[in-house]
Amino acid sequence: MQKNELISVSNEMCKKLLSIIDQEEVATKEKVADYLFESAQIIMNIKEEEVSEKGFAKTLFLDAYKEIATQSLSSYASSNVKIQELTKLHEETLSKCQAQHIDLPALTSKFDEIQTLMSYEVQKANEIITELTSKVKQLEEKSNLDSLTKIYNRRALSTYLNKICSNKELPYNFHLLMLDIDDFKVINDKYGHIAGDKVLIFVSNILKKTLREGDKVFRYGGEEFIIVLNRIDDKHCKLITNRLLELIRNNKLIYKNDNLSITMSAGVTNFIRGDTPNSLIARADKALYQAKKNGKNQMHGIK
Template identity: 55%
Template structure:
């Protein structure tokens, strides 16, 4: 594989390491070593197709986000420059004051004028920031991305499964995994909702980096994810599901000095001709429920 094909993955790893250090103030050498070992294992396990898909999907929306960020920074710079000039004018006004004779009405009028300019500039900046935030939200909605995890959202899942069910045939097998984080409420209660959000992002990253080209991962809602495995035999589906169970349970998220261990439960089923999206998901959810009831951190299947 050419170096230029590996470069995006290497850059992402460097960003992940920086983010890992920035988000965890009391990381030890051992923590960093474990993080690098896990990262190396994930990279080693990625197939060529998975890597190619990663390199393609990663930059689908990058230009749009860069343009919005550039516009935001430009406006911030302009606003900052204007406020700096007003501040200089403020200082010059003070310097002109004669300590023995101050024209109070004139000084008051000048200060009020400067204050009005500053308030006006801040108001304009807030308005632009609000507009840019709306653009980002609209972009995410149009792109069918979940804002937190940056994977596909439930709306994208509904569209994808509707098309899949309409074109279902017996030639190729399609499997669906319903994945739910175990004891997520207890984790939120103990560590807080910010830690819960980080765990959702962490699970989403594992799913994205582990699955094959052509497989799809969605955030179904709350702490549940849906994975659609295309053109795959049942034994291969089981191998992938067990691998996901192991990857999640073997790794820990470091948050404020705490090693937070999580597990997931998985329910699996196969698409059949005549399925609706609801029927397809419901069967996987039944299997997921059995995994939860039988002790969690398990895989169960629901036959068609």
């Protein structure tokens, strides 16, 4: 990265950090440290060619801020539930005292005061939750990265395919791969959703590390991924696709002392002049369906 690019990224990081501290009711050292660590990791993972893309640095830190905002949201939601439970308990206690005709005006007055304070805290927490929810939604709409896997998301895929499909003088051919993790529901059912998330991260890392710099990998949704292989013929596309499936198949993910065996199926198609993003994805999806039907853990190509 050039010096001016590093300055841009650093400035964006500082702006987001100051914004977090300013908006937090209580900004702890731990939250600041977590943010800085996350930012450092993101910076280290930035590819040189991506830095030049307009707004990419801002997108990275919007995504990091989204994670912190989500954590805050969860914290406030938990506090809200506890406060509501306490308020209900005090209401029941006060009602019981009144029903038994216990003349305790001081106690009643104190309970009323506690209830008022707690009601205020509930209202305040709800307002913060609403505000954070809105901000998280806005950040998700602006972000081009999937928050879990840190690869491009479906929004980025749409933008990218629209751009290259609309270029009537595209000087090169490309192929589109749609990959799906085989029996992903079985993994979730047997080991839980945390294990499922780890599988998605595991697969994403293999795809990112294996592909060339000019290729793009996107999380399409759920356990589905889309890869765009640029400047490649049918023969080499087949070799790369089978190589990816082999790496997924041969690398084991260890989760709670268990070796999780993971396989993927792939549907492959090449770009045809006049293709739209929808027609391109539809052919790849049809090919993926055939790969699954043929027994999974394999690729199928459709032109």
